[in-house]
Amino acid sequence: EVKLVESGGGLVQPGGSLRLxxxxxxxxxxxxxxxxxxxxxxxxxxxxxxIRNKANGYTxxxxxxxxxxxxxxxxxxxxxxxxxxxxxxxEDSATYYCARDGHGRFAYWGQGTLVTxxx
Amino acid sequence: DIQMTQSSSSFSVSLGDxxxxxxxxxxxxxxxxxxxxxxxxxAPRLLISGATSLETGVPSRFSGSGSGKDYTLxxxxxxxxxxxxxxxxxxxxxxxxxxxxxxxxxx
Numbered sequence: 001e002v003k004l005v006e007s008g009g010g011l012v013q014p015g016g017s018l019r020l021x022x023x024x025x026x027x028x029x030x031x032x033x034x035x036x037x038x039x040x041x042x043x044x045x046x047x048x049x050x051i052r053n054k055a056n057g058y059t060x061x062x063x064x065x066x067x068x069x070x071x072x073x074x075x076x077x078x079x080x081x082x083x084x085x086x087x088x089x090x091e092d093s094a095t096y097y098c099a100r101d102g103h104g105r106f107a108y109w110g111q112g113t114l115v116t117x118x119x
Numbered sequence: 120d121i122q123m124t125q126s127s128s129s130f131s132v133s134l135g136d137x138x139x140x141x142x143x144x145x146x147x148x149x150x151x152x153x154x155x156x157x158x159x160x161x162a163p164r165l166l167i168s169g170a171t172s173l174e175t176g177v178p179s180r181f182s183g184s185g186s187g188k189d190y191t192l193x194x195x196x197x198x199x200x201x202x203x204x205x206x207x208x209x210x211x212x213x214x215x216x217x218x219x220x221x222x223x224x225x226x
Contacts, residue, residue: 035215044206044217044218044219044220045155045157045163045206045208045217045220046217047208047214047215047216047217061213061214063214064120064214097162097163103210104151104153104210104211104215105153105165105168105208105210106153106155106163106165106208107165107174109162109163110162111162112162
């Protein structure tokens with residue numbers, strides 16, 4: 001069974017940093033691209049970026065809204081995906097989901113972790 | 120970036136209705152279109168990919184159609200469990216982009 005479990009969310013002050021984790025199981029982690037998607041309360045889904053699989057060198061791509069502030073990485077030995085978020089703003093407040101990326105489609109999602117950026 | 124426009128942000132429906140939700144891309148996305156269902160407090164659920172291919176376990180009352188820039192999600196005979204918000208998403212090019220969502224509400 002494919003499982004994705006996010007952790008690391010919480011309350012952080014504007015300008016602060018946070019690292020989210022996504023522990024995965026039930027599939028060969030290195031075979032898949034992995035993405036982060038966020039959703040502000042009551043709003044739409046927003047793709048943040050992905051990290052490619054082993055065959056594609058684990059390279060990354062990001063949306064313009066987070067490029068330069070957020071970094072996606074992966075620990076392939078433990079099948080964990082990370083999202084390092086720096087210089088956080090109020091508009092980054094959202095539920096953050098990790099998702100297994102199947103050629104751009106997301107059939108598997110975590111349950112989400114809530115990040116609140118507020119003084 | 121490819122913009123995805125869902126023409127209705129919400130509409131009222133009745134059980135048993137046939138519902139059609141539309142999604143328009145700002146350019147041709149060559150059927151690289153997915154539909155998701157999301158209920159409050161839950162992660163999205165992938166319903167359809169490739170514009171028309173139903174995911175395993177999705178009831179056959181759901182169907183997708185379209186090509187080029189214009190796509191639709193149809194639900195025949197709406198059930199209580201179908202009351203949710205529906206999002207389209209293009210995966211023709213990065214950045215991957217979602218529509219704003221269409222929320223179905225019971226009359």
